[in-house]
Amino acid sequence: MSVRSPDVVVIGAGAIGAACAYFAALAGCRVTVVDRGAIASGTSSAGEGNLLTSDKSPGPELELALYSQRVWTDALAEHGGLWEFEAKGGLVVASSGGGAAGLRSLVAQQRALGIAVEDVDGERLRDLEPQLGPTITGGAYYPQDAQVQPMLLVAHLLRLARERGARVLTGTEVIGFLRERERVVGVRTSAGDLPAHDVVNAAGAWAGDVARLAGVHVPVLPRRGFVLVTEPLPVTIRHKVYAAEYVGDVASSDAALQCSPVVEGTPAGTVLIGATRERIGFDRTFSVRAAAHLARGALALFPVLEHAKVMRCYLGFRPYCPDHLPIIGPDPRAPGLWHACGHEGAGIGLSAGTGAVVAQALAGVPTTLDLTPFAPERFPEHP
């Protein structure tokens, strides 16, 4: 190992890559970020910017979410304004008896792990969210659920990393890896070779393709989601409001279309309506079925939106892993290669914790979070 800080190449200028670059640069590494597109041109520009613990069941992902929450409100707190950090709170609501019971048991487990959550019903529910429809009978309120503007997050993390000496090469595609026998010692790009001590694969939904260039398999697949955006409205929706079924959909592995509504207002006055989940590859075709499902779900929560005009509908591809856990850590099959990918729909929220632990691991210090559950080699080599 050289006496200088190791050179790190981060592949992918999305939220995960930007967070890895920022924390690695902060730790004194000399970092180069490469992306074949523009900054945040993949999944990071196609989501709502959720920082949620409410939608996570107990397990390693929740651990990472709780750790990320600490990073957001501690190490990154001073920059929160740059990316419009707002702890607006999440409200999970249920209309059916069964949904309500399921929600209550999840809430009990989450509370035991230290998540701030309050059971709400009737009057309190309407205090929190006056426009909720009459069929909604109960819910749970998560005051710590927050959001950021994901594009600004990426742009500013990269800017802060650049201020600490990082380089960002956009429009630069990784076309292969530099190897010394087994070891990865850099990347080959459309703009030339970049030798590096370590390479971090933060290519999101495209991370599987990047891994393949290094001869290793990581099972990241795209899971498509649509979001509807309404006209700017005077109607106020104060929290992230979503149906209890959402948690089930997030955890599901079904390839078919799933839709559970997530509705929230924005500072621009528009109301965002997510979220569908569908595994049909990188298909950018507009799906009237997905849009209609979203609209019906939103109307069930907020009948008041009936005549709100939808101005835009966009889509993105979540980097999906079959076991719903991200892939974070060194790849023993290709020493020198690291992965930080597969965060599915939670990548913005989990970027802070991911970047922080990856930087620790790269620097060779003990990580705050045990990375074993996220190990790249946990999947069978040949699916």
Place this chain on the structure above:
Amino acid sequence: MSSVTITFEGRSLQVRAGQTVAAALAGAGVRSWRTTRHHGRPRGLFCGIGICFDCLVTVDGRPSQRACLVPVRDGMTVDGPEWDTTTDRTRSAPMTETAQVAVVGAGPAGLAAAVHAADGGLSVVLVDAGARPGGQYWRHPDPALGADERAGHHAWPRFTRLRDALDDHVRAGRIRYMSRSEVAVLEPGAPFRLHLTPVTDDAAMPPETVTATDLILCPGGYDRQLPVPGWDLPGVMTAGGVQALVKGTSTVPGRQAVIAGTGPFLLPVAAGLAAAGVRVVAVCEANSPWRWARQAHRAALAPDKGVEALEYAAALARHRIPYRTRTVVTAVLGDQHVEGAILGRVDPAGNVLPGTSREIQADLIAFGWGFTPSLELPLAAGVRTRLDIDGSLVVEVDPGQRTSVPRVRVAGEATGVGGAVLARLEGELAARSLVADLNRKPLRATALRVRIRRLRAFARALHEAHPVPAAWSRWLTADTLICRCEEVPVTAVRYAVDDLDATDARTVRSLTRVGMGWCQGRTCANACARLTADFTHTALTAEALQSTARCNLAAPLDLRRVARLDAQATTPETAP
């Protein structure tokens, strides 16, 4: 001429029947009727043709209606934006119409396409946002206004022949014509499914879907805009919007006007305003007629255009309208509405020559920097596009107006801005090539193709003679708004490029919210792409324009309606 009474913000207004709400308000001297969300800036009529969404009003309790598209009705109440959730709207069962070909747009291209397709024996559905056929070019008043519908028009008999043919085909059931309707969603497939919406909530509900095996898209275009300081003040309009108001509603939106930009379209706008009694104090043409003269040999290929230009020149002389070349409006002056403008002489690149700036008084500024096509539907269909010589994104078509997507044809401005005659001929060619393909016969249209080629060459010469000034961005100040809807200033774009490493228009949009408001960038996306290219020292590319023009919804759609997008619509029993 009859009149109706409307109530505007509690006060009773007597207005002429047959006008739009926007025209009625403009005629009553109301310059603005809402304020912006962030900075409370006044907004009124700008584009006049349903593109910009600046003129939103609440009509009879229905919010978010474009005042320029709603006809007045006796007893109507009009208010600034409100958001009422209680007013009941007409509900209709989902109906579908089925046809061999759906033609979208009833301007010169779409009208010709629909008529020629029906002539060729095809069943046609014609969908158009306008209240009457003719598009922007043949825009004419509602008969209720009692005005001369031919006023200010060229080739009017050509239009009436097409309209008569349309009427005949409609009576015979060969064309089903849906006016005041927009295609909100184009669902690709075999067949295509178009999801329609009324342009405003007072319009009759069209069938929710149209199913067609073939498409001829003729979406036309609108004025390209270059933001300058003060361009969002009420009293600044697009040249096309002024033209629409004068031709369509016999209303003048001011008393003393400056018309600025580039291209021959400035002339009819000036002549129309002058004929309507407005004092036109200057026509500012950024380019020089000398450039035009260099291309004169190509103009000779379209002699009727030369005659038209001579007529306008005579009209300008008659009304003593100063026509100033190499002159631009670098800023609009005023506080709550337009009070004047700063004019400056420019070099060929558009740099203002030192010592040439001067103020001029006016209460109406009309800007027109050529046109830019509406590409929402062609892009939704997935057709291949390219950058045209005038910096517009246009659709690639073959000599039968076929696009890269099977069974989708495009005609008119969307294939390259070239004027009404070219659009009409392309519409005819699109329909005839479709009929020939369906009959498996070769198309015999040599003469038509020769005329189209000549008009294309003529259009190219015009574009070369009237480029957007390269140095336009130097007229801007840090706080000049680029995006009117989201109120994004130049300085935000500058910051996104310089500090946040945005390298393209799409990234700038996501970081600044340029083009993410009501109009979804129709008004500012072209300018923002130019500005981004300028700031990043790169050339304007087709990719940059594509990345911000692509959208899944081509028109705003009620959430309740979105919820029904996947419904299986029923066929009306009366349909043939």
